[in-house]
Amino acid sequence: MVHQVAVLALDTVIGYDMAIPPQIFVEATDRNGDCLYKVRICGLDRSPVRVASGYTMVPDHDASILAEADTVIIPGTRIEGPRRHGVLPPEIGEALATVPSHARIMSICTGAFVLGAAGILDDRPATTHWAHADEFRELYPKVALNENVLFVDDGDVLTSAGLGAGVDLCLHVIRRDHGTEVANRAARYCVVPPWREGGQSQYIDRHIPDHGTDGTAPTRTWALGRLHEPLDLATLAGHARMSVRTFSRRFRAETGMSPGTWLTRQRIEHARHLLETTDLPVDGVAERAGLGTGASLRQHMHAALGVSPLAYRKTFRAG
Missing domain, CATH: 3.40.50.880 (Class I glutamine amidotransferase (GATase) domain)
Structure with missing residues (x-):
């Protein structure tokens, strides 16, 4: 209907x-x-x-x-x-x-x-x-x-x-x-992005010094292509050529969230995409999304969406 x-x-x-x-x-x-x-x-x-x-x-x-x-x-x-x-x-x-x-x-x-x-x-x-x-x-x-x-x-x-x-x-x-x-x-x-990265905080009118190309955006782009790899805070900060403390502060200023929260969110979104578009088993989806095991994926999806991976796949593949 x-x-x-x-x-x-x-x-x-x-x-x-x-x-x-x-x-x-x-x-x-x-x-x-x-x-x-x-x-x-x-x-x-x-x-x-x-x-x-x-x-x-x-x-x-x-x-x-x-x-x-x-x-x-x-x-x-x-x-x-x-x-x-x-x-x-x-x-x-x-x-x-x-x-x-x-x-x-x-x-x-x-x-x-x-x-x-x-x-x-x-x-x-x-x-x-x-x-x-x-x-x-x-x-x-x-x-x-x-x-x-x-x-x-x-x-x-x-x-x-x-x-x-x-x-x-x-x-x-x-x-x-x-x-x-x-x-x-x-x-x-409609010629619009299906999903925009980050939150509203990047648009808030506040004074943030101009750091040219030294922001965290290149590292975020780099990380999105490596969600299946182990990416800890030190690795992300190293790619950005910043100290962990500076990277964490800059990352939150630009996205409104911590690097760990952002990374988990991107991995969950990638897992959702894989569940909707592939026949990979739950463990395979978890591995490709960088969430480790099927048990870890189930825990994250229950926390974020309130459903299990299989229930999500059944609903949205049918849709």
Whole structure:
């Protein structure tokens, strides 16, 4: 069945954010070329909605379509109550109350403020645009905010960082629903990378001295081609021609995570790709991904994804 996606545009909506879901999800097709998602944009009613970049949009639908949705997405918005006062307007609360209990809820950029005001993010991990992280924390202290990542997947509630990170989140959802092949095909058509390395921290506006070609990026590229090899911190620092301490500090400044965390994440992603695209046994996948044994791979996948390698392969190879 076609997955129903409803995008709720709230005045004043960020036009770029609003346009991402219909563009990305509509390009997700099965092997017969049939669309896997139907995306509709709505307002609280069908009145014109102001767009932050200087025009007005007239939605084809009102909020009644939220009751039919499998996924509801709140794009970035400058709406006063959630953005400035931590208050959810009653009409938005009423609209969100109609969302089915089985539905997935997502936000792009400052759409997270709406979910925060609705209490949906209480005691959950989440992200939003790095430039608004401080005000978000002040308004919604119950949320475990992490502005260093591109998106956060907390199962039935997902949030993305600013603007273009909405593309990353939508592709992640397609990958989660239907596997790498479908997500890569959608990304290729939209001429965007299917997966961006690193997190939002690399975009945060802060003073970092210009080190020319002395950054850790060449070493990260080098490591990605050697995930099956033993790569400890000293080896990575040696390739970068830095001390371990300097390399660790620079690496975290550029990616928002430690070298060990980054390396484990890349190995898990490579293992997922191998599980989806090859018939290698679990031990073979673990070895090629640099995770050692099948037992180690199972432990890492349970921690990161909540499923075993065989369950993951069964789901996504079938998809």
